[in-house]
Amino acid sequence: MKVYALALWIRPTSALTFRVLPGSILDIATYPFVPPTTLSGWLRRLFWARAGMKPPDLREGNAPRYYVLPRRYLSLGAYPVGGWRVHRTYRHGPIRFTHAEFSRLRREGEPPERGELQLHTWEYFLAESLLGVVLAETAEELDAFRSLANFGAKLGKEGFAYLEALGKPVLVRPEEAEATPLTPVRAEGWAGPVAGAYPLYRFRFGADVDPQPESPDPSPVLGYEGAYFVLPGGPARARGFFMEGHFFAWDLVEFCHG
Numbered sequence: 001m002k003v004y005a006l007a008l009w010i011r012p013t014s015a016l017t018f019r020v021l022p023g024s025i026l027d028i029a030t031y032p033f034v035p036p037t038t039l040s041g042w043l044r045r046l047f048w049a050r051a052g053m054k055p056p057d058l059r060e061g062n063a064p065r066y067y068v069l070p071r072r073y074l075s076l077g078a079y080p081v082g083g084w085r086v087h088r089t090y091r092h093g094p095i096r097f098t099h100a101e102f103s104r105l106r107r108e109g110e111p112p113e114r115g116e117l118q119l120h121t122w123e124y125f126l127a128e129s130l131l132g133v134v135l136a137e138t139a140e141e142l143d144a145f146r147s148l149a150n151f152g153a154k155l156g157k158e159g160f161a162y163l164e165a166l167g168k169p170v171l172v173r174p175e176e177a178e179a180t181p182l183t184p185v186r187a188e189g190w191a192g193p194v195a196g197a198y199p200l201y202r203f204r205f206g207a208d209v210d211p212q213p214e215s216p217d218p219s220p221v222l223g224y225e226g227a228y229f230v231l232p233g234g235p236a237r238a239r240g241f242f243m244e245g246h247f248f249a250w251d252l253v254e255f256c257h258g
Contacts, residue, residue: 046153206221
């Protein structure tokens, strides 16, 4: 099967937070990259922006809705190129999210009932530039992203970024190389240095047809499937492909493809 890859150069305009789950409750940890599922949803937002649409009403009930790219596209996430760091700090938050007094600018009288504050530790991901990749079976399918240049949207739990530039669709094939992958790799298949370990997720789709990216209709996603990956901290023998001078691990492609 032929696979074409499209490079996406993303410029953050603020600090970003991509919440690591499970585990981030009072300690809000962030991924030091844009996870594949998050990039998929962000690109769907850019299609809405290009069409002049506001995001659909995203208030959730017991049946969450998902807005992601159609299955003909495979998002591999986006990764920092150039300077980056994770800043860890503290934030106050309400113990109960159902009271309105917490956000008032002026408070009078007695403190609100159950309006106590709790202290969070919070991580922010700061990066100069991010390199994302989307795959498709044909180069023509990737041409749809070209009109998204210079559009931006909320990215992750906190933060904003815009699509600064795009490459040209390139035919890629997996190859063996001694390299430091820019992407996470499956833990059980990596023999090199490790800079961190993270759970990654892919979408579990239902049988319904995917809406077009510009559509306000939700995607037929039933939930997520996950596995643990490690972020390489140095070179080792790996299977993948080179894109814009960086190496992308093929086992990430296989995992995201399902």
